Amino acid sequence: MPQHLTLNLSLLFVVVALPVVCLAQQAPPPALAADTRQADARVRETWPRVWAELQWIQQQGTRYAWTTDMQGPAHAIPGRNLIELNPRFLGRADYPRDRWLIVVWHEYGHILFRRSDSGRGGNRGWQDRIASEHAAFEYSLQRAIDWANTRDDAGPLREVLKNLRQRSQAAQAEATNDPHTPAIRQLMSEPLWSQAESVARATR
Structure with missing residues (x-):
C-alpha cells in the first residue's frame, strides 16, 4: 500500500x-x-419532606450527589458547594426520616459556615474544625426547632437531641480527638439547647 x-x-x-x-x-x-x-x-x-429539603438547598446554591465512596451517611465539601450522600444508608433502621433530615441540615450547616465571615478563609486547624462542627450542629438544632414550631412535628428535634446526648455520653468514657465532641459539649451549654429541650417537651 x-x-x-x-x-x-x-x-x-x-x-x-x-x-x-x-x-x-x-x-x-x-x-x-x-x-x-x-x-x-x-x-x-x-420521605417527601427530606426530598423537599434537598430541593430547597439546591435552590440556595448547594448541590448534592449520591456516592458510596465514604464510610458515613454524608459529607460536605464547602469549597464545591456540594453535599455528598451515601445511598447505602437509605432504608437502614437506624436512619429513619428524622435522622436523614438532621444529616442533611448538619451538612448544609457546614456549607453555610464556610460562607460566613467566621468560616471564610479558615485555616482548618483544631479550633477551626470545632467551630465548623459547632455551626453545623447549631444549624441543625435550630432548623429542628423551627420545624417543630411551624409543623407541629418534633420528630427531627427529638432525634437530634437524642443523638447529641448519646454522642456526648459516649465521648465521656474515652479520650477523643474528634472535633465533634467539644462542639457538642459547647452547644449543650448554650441557651439554644435549653430552648430545644423546652420545645420538644411542649410539642407532640
Missing part, C-alpha cells in the same frame, strides 16, 4: 475515533447514573 494512503487511513481513524473517546470520557458511568436515579426516587417517594 502506498505510504501516503496508509497515512491518510491512519488520520481518518484518529478523526473518527477521537469523538468516541471524548464522549466516553465525558459520559457518566451508567451504573452511577442509575444508582443516582434510584436513590432520588426512593427519597422522593418514601
Whole structure:
C-alpha cells in the first residue's frame, strides 16, 4: 500500500475515533447514573419532606450527589458547594426520616459556615474544625426547632437531641480527638439547647 494512503487511513481513524473517546470520557458511568436515579426516587417517594429539603438547598446554591465512596451517611465539601450522600444508608433502621433530615441540615450547616465571615478563609486547624462542627450542629438544632414550631412535628428535634446526648455520653468514657465532641459539649451549654429541650417537651 502506498505510504501516503496508509497515512491518510491512519488520520481518518484518529478523526473518527477521537469523538468516541471524548464522549466516553465525558459520559457518566451508567451504573452511577442509575444508582443516582434510584436513590432520588426512593427519597422522593418514601420521605417527601427530606426530598423537599434537598430541593430547597439546591435552590440556595448547594448541590448534592449520591456516592458510596465514604464510610458515613454524608459529607460536605464547602469549597464545591456540594453535599455528598451515601445511598447505602437509605432504608437502614437506624436512619429513619428524622435522622436523614438532621444529616442533611448538619451538612448544609457546614456549607453555610464556610460562607460566613467566621468560616471564610479558615485555616482548618483544631479550633477551626470545632467551630465548623459547632455551626453545623447549631444549624441543625435550630432548623429542628423551627420545624417543630411551624409543623407541629418534633420528630427531627427529638432525634437530634437524642443523638447529641448519646454522642456526648459516649465521648465521656474515652479520650477523643474528634472535633465533634467539644462542639457538642459547647452547644449543650448554650441557651439554644435549653430552648430545644423546652420545645420538644411542649410539642407532640
